[in-house]
Amino acid sequence: MHIPTSSLYDQHIQKKNKFSFGFVFLFIASVGLNIFLLFSDKESNVVSLPQDVEAVSQIAVEVEVPQPAAIIKPVSFTVSPEKAFVEKTTLDGKAIHSLNFKIRNSLNFTVCKMITRENGCAALSAHIGRLMVWFMDIKKSMRNGDSIDVVYQQLEGPEQFKILKLSYKSQLFGKTFEAYYFDEFDQGNGGYFDSAGQEIAQRIVEAQSPIRHYIEITSLPGDFRKGIGGHSGTDFKAEVGTPIYSGFAGKVTRTNWNVRANGYCVEVDHPKLGIKTLYLHLSRVKVKRGQTIQAGQQIAESGNTGRTFAPHLHYEIQSRKNKKTIYNPFTFKHHKSYTRSIPPQHQQDFQQAINRYNSVTKES
Numbered sequence: 254m255h256i257p258t259s260s261l262y263d264q265h266i267q268k269k270n271k272f273s274f275g276f277v278f279l280f281i282a283s284v285g286l287n288i289f290l291l292f293s294d295k296e297s298n299v300v301s302l303p304q305d306v307e308a309v310s311q312i313a314v315e316v317e318v319p320q321p322a323a324i325i326k327p328v329s330f331t332v333s334p335e336k337a338f339v340e341k342t343t344l345d346g347k348a349i350h351s352l353n354f355k356i357r358n359s360l361n362f363t364v365c366k367m368i369t370r371e372n373g374c375a376a377l378s379a380h381i382g383r384l385m386v387w388f389m390d391i392k393k394s395m396r397n398g399d400s401i402d403v404v405y406q407q408l409e410g411p412e413q414f415k416i417l418k419l420s421y422k423s424q425l426f427g428k429t430f431e432a433y434y435f436d437e438f439d440q441g442n443g444g445y446f447d448s449a450g451q452e453i454a455q456r457i458v459e460a461q462s463p464i465r466h467y468i469e470i471t472s473l474p475g476d477f478r479k480g481i482g483g484h485s486g487t488d489f490k491a492e493v494g495t496p497i498y499s500g501f502a503g504k505v506t507r508t509n510w511n512v513r514a515n516g517y518c519v520e521v522d523h524p525k526l527g528i529k530t531l532y533l534h535l536s537r538v539k540v541k542r543g544q545t546i547q548a549g550q551q552i553a554e555s556g557n558t559g560r561t562f563a564p565h566l567h568y569e570i571q572s573r574k575n576k577k578t579i580y581n582p583f584t585f586k587h588h589k590s591y592t593r594s595i596p597p598q599h600q601q602d603f604q605q606a607i608n609r610y611n612s613v614t615k616e617s
């Protein structure tokens with residue numbers, strides 16, 4: 254299945270392109286914009302931004318151009334699908350699968366050599382990519398021969414997969430990154446944790462968070478000046494109608510501009526912090542232009558409006574001086590963030606879960 258990547262383009266379309274002559278035009282416009290930005294914008298005060306995850310699903314439809322040639326040279330694929338596909342077994346009555354493979358050319362390319370497009374290779378590699386984004390810049394830091402163990406379940410819905418365990422052995426970093434799914438605590442609000450029980454994904458402290466209840470972060474900001482695949486916001490996957498807050502005091506400067514791309518949306522100015530915050534794809538806007546906002550005030554409800562493929566909040570922090578300067582919420586100095594850890598009374602259950610996942614993984 255091809256995962257639409259329309260939200261990848263929402264910022265480009267919003268800022269540079271008011272026409273709509275179809276996807277081909279948008280794609281060309283986007284490429285042109287990126288080339289323009291690559292050569293024209295020399296600003297240096299941009300924080301180092303992690304890899305954009307939505308790029309992964311874009312790679313899914315363009316396997317020929319997934320990786321910088323200087324980093325990963327194309328080689329022929331050597332692991333046969335039979336060998337890589339370990340076995341089918343069950344966990345809690347549900348079928349689980351395990352893949353063990355080495356990266357060839359790109360994550361998506363490799364996964365699609367083992368399970369077909371019809372079986373959702375693009376979606377599975379997108380899921381892996383979403384997790385990997387917390388470990389490394391997957392465009393720059395993956396190497397041919399890095400090995401991956403992934404244990405997952407196939408789901409009925411549009412998500413298609415749920416990863417239970419991911420283990421990534423990186424040659425560049427000389428270490429193995431691990432993530433284990435666990436949800437038997439915190440009111441079933443699951444997440445991915447390392448083997449010591451520390452959460453992989455970061456969270457913004459509740460008082461400052463644009464959204465307090467979400468399923469997962471599916472995309473972090475990529476530096477959209479540097480090429481195709483950039484993304485200027487952080488995407489929080491969440492059910493339609495989830496309350497959206499302004500994390501900081503400020504004033505509403507715009508609502509519902511370029512609705513076709515952004516959907517219902519809000520922009521709040523925060524002069525004291527030198528930023529503007531943007532909230533896109535909303536179902537409902539609860540503030541008006543010119544309105545003064547308190548820190549932590551609800552301003553909207555999340556939705557699935559505009560160019561988006563699934564309900565989510567696109568949250569963006571822009572510099573007031575230059576709107577092309579985008580901040581990652583997890584490195585932005587005014588946003589406090591943290592990670593959860595498995596509480597002591599659940600540690601034993603967590604270790605058992607790890608053991609169950611590991612028991613279905615085999616070395617190839």
Ligand SMILES: [Zn+2]
Nearest residue numbers: 260486488567
């Ligand atoms: Zn987004």
